[in-house]
Amino acid sequence: MATLVVAEHNNASLADATAKTVTAAKALGGDIDILVAGKGAAAAAEAAGRIDGVRAVIHIEHDLLDKQMPEAMEATLVALMDGYDALMAPDTTTHKAYMPRVAAKLDTQQISSVTGIEDGTFERPIYAGNAVAYVTSDDPKKVVTVRTTAFAAAGEGGSASVETKATEIGDMGSEFVSEELTKSDRPELTGAKIVISGGRGMGSGENFSMIESIADKLGAAVGASRAAVDAGYVPNDYQVGQTGKAVAPELYIAVGISGAIQHLAGMKDSKVIAAINKDEEAPIFQVADYGLVADLFKALPELEAELEKVGY
Amino acid sequence: MKVLVPVKRVLDYNVKARVKPDQSGVDLSNVKMSMNPFDEIAVEEAVRLQEGGTATETIAVSIGPAKAQETIRTALAMGMDRGVHVTTDEDLEPLAVAKILKSVAEAEGAELILMGKQAIDNDYGATGGMLAALLDWPIGQYANTVSPGEGSVEVKREIDGGLQTVNLKLPAVVTTDLRLNEPRYASLPNIMKAKRKPIEAKTPDDFGVDTTPRLTVVKVTEPKAREAGIKVDDVATLVDKLKNEAGVL
Numbered sequence A: 001m002a003t004l005v006v007a008e009h010n011n012a013s014l015a016d017a018t019a020k021t022v023t024a025a026k027a028l029g030g031d032i033d034i035l036v037a038g039k040g041a042a043a044a045a046e047a048a049g050r051i052d053g054v055r056a057v058i059h060i061e062h063d064l065l066d067k068q069m070p071e072a073m074e075a076t077l078v079a080l081m082d083g084y085d086a087l088m089a090p091d092t093t094t095h096k097a098y099m100p101r102v103a104a105k106l107d108t109q110q111i112s113s114v115t116g117i118e119d120g121t122f123e124r125p126i127y128a129g130n131a132v133a134y135v136t137s138d139d140p141k142k143v144v145t146v147r148t149t150a151f152a153a154a155g156e157g158g159s160a161s162v163e164t165k166a167t168e169i170g171d172m173g174s175e176f177v178s179e180e181l182t183k184s185d186r187p188e189l190t191g192a193k194i195v196i197s198g199g200r201g202m203g204s205g206e207n208f209s210m211i212e213s214i215a216d217k218l219g220a221a222v223g224a225s226r227a228a229v230d231a232g233y234v235p236n237d238y239q240v241g242q243t244g245k246a247v248a249p250e251l252y253i254a255v256g257i258s259g260a261i262q263h264l265a266g267m268k269d270s271k272v273i274a275a276i277n278k279d280e281e282a283p284i285f286q287v288a289d290y291g292l293v294a295d296l297f298k299a300l301p302e303l304e305a306e307l308e309k310v311g312y
Numbered sequence B: 001m002k003v004l005v006p007v008k009r010v011l012d013y014n015v016k017a018r019v020k021p022d023q024s025g026v027d028l029s030n031v032k033m034s035m036n037p038f039d040e041i042a043v044e045e046a047v048r049l050q051e052g053g054t055a056t057e058t059i060a061v062s063i064g065p066a067k068a069q070e071t072i073r074t075a076l077a078m079g080m081d082r083g084v085h086v087t088t089d090e091d092l093e094p095l096a097v098a099k100i101l102k103s104v105a106e107a108e109g110a111e112l113i114l115m116g117k118q119a120i121d122n123d124y125g126a127t128g129g130m131l132a133a134l135l136d137w138p139i140g141q142y143a144n145t146v147s148p149g150e151g152s153v154e155v156k157r158e159i160d161g162g163l164q165t166v167n168l169k170l171p172a173v174v175t176t177d178l179r180l181n182e183p184r185y186a187s188l189p190n191i192m193k194a195k196r197k198p199i200e201a202k203t204p205d206d207f208g209v210d211t212t213p214r215l216t217v218v219k220v221t222e223p224k225a226r227e228a229g230i231k232v233d234d235v236a237t238l239v240d241k242l243k244n245e246a247g248v249l
């Protein structure tokens, strides 16, 4: 039994999601190799080799792998899968975009966004997390995406060798044009210890600065509901929920968010949830450990002041 | 260009799923069903492409039970030209759905397939990618903006770090994200008109697709419930509790 884990990286550095996916691969059992496919990704490949429990790192460089375009990833992975029984990748947009392509080429039903693996049974939330399915696969090769918030990162201390391989990528029919990445010095949303999110109740993009300055005090990431993203208050990559990002921080603070099932799907696995909402009937209070019924425009400045008092 | 839009009938997004007592799945009897919201966005985009003169014909295809016909009618009422209904009472997995859709796309000579990035019931998010691979077409996942060109389509994608633009040679598959557009409501006259639009009836056997499931559902359970929390009176108490009771500050 051998599993190939695809690394999450931006060429320059390896993301934590990789070590979390390795933990999921360990639950499946067998040998674990990591693929680092990119352009100028040697440092990421070396870092992958230091993850505990990894047998080997396969490092593949290609111009067309710079942005890990789905068509290029498919060609690269299908050629590698002869030697493996399972393929695993974190369920970030990079990997979600091509994993189904590989699965189809291997004639395998993908198992998406798993939150647990035990004795070959995969646990995955369905229906916005209102039900949890436990499934087994009869396919000879398994293709699995992993919800990284459900797995702790594998430790360091490994010393896997890095093997450089070549790949052949034909005409992909697709071409990278440009990127507008959200600039932020805050921690990445899905890995942050504290997340503070705003909803429609924030009223405008400018008002989000109240959330941002609290986030900066706490070293927290900033998230949002779909309504806040749709209204243009914040960029799309802030969206937490069933169809956005899943987060599970130590502390999730929901401000001016009603708590629709689609939003809850992305944050209800947080350890502690605090909610500020002026409507005491808001569904968010049903999942909140600490609820404050208040006008956010009054509560947020107070929150910032109170945090200062306790040393932030 | 011919545009194909797969549409799925799912539990309405406003309805909370209930797990069956025997843990065999989610109870779908006597609950409101609707078109998967991401598919609605795909339908809207197809109709706009036709209104803008880019799409020459728009075809909605649904694979599902007899009632999936209503879902196709909804797409037709929104403005699509005609439908294909592949009838099955099984809850097909994305792989089988993609195989059927491939045959439909080839039979129809589709050049662009617009479809939801995920169905909000089983949340696989896999059908679009699988279909593109089976056809060997490029894919633009999570579209925020779709701009057709000469023999190509430019797609601005919603990705984890922000937005990314790619250019795809046609034929191609594009999956929709929430910000692509706001689907229209069908007007009454258009609902009436849709009743006369043709829907072709098919079965998975017509396409020779083996739909045997690859996954075995061992059980479906309720998620772990969170313990009820407390309400605090003021911000100072909130901070105190977070720091001294929960220990997360």
Ligand SMILES: Cc1cc2nc3c(=O)[nH]c(=O)nc-3n(C[C@H](O)[C@H](O)[C@H](O)COP(=O)(O)OP(=O)(O)OC[C@H]3O[C@@H](n4cnc5c(N)ncnc54)[C@H](O)[C@@H]3O)c2cc1C
Residues within 6 Å of the ligand: A198, A199, A200, A201, A202, A224, A225, A226, A227, A228, A239, A240, A241, A242, A243, A244, A245, A255, A256, A257, A258, A259, A260, A261, A262, A263, A266, A276, A277, A278, A279, A282, A294, A295, A296, A297, B013, B037, B038, B120
């Ligand atoms: C296909 C689909 C996918 C979706 N995916 C997601 C998803 O991934 N993530 C997501 O979040 N949503 C998602 N949604 C949308 C979801 O259904 C809700 O519409 C959305 O979460 C609502 O956002 P909100 O809570 O910010 O807004 P609202 O529901 O409008 O709530 C605003 C809240 O702010 C409170 N408020 C207003 N003013 C103040 C004030 N001054 N002080 C304090 N409180 C105030 C109000 O009491 C209210 O509770 C999806 C919907 C669909 C159909």
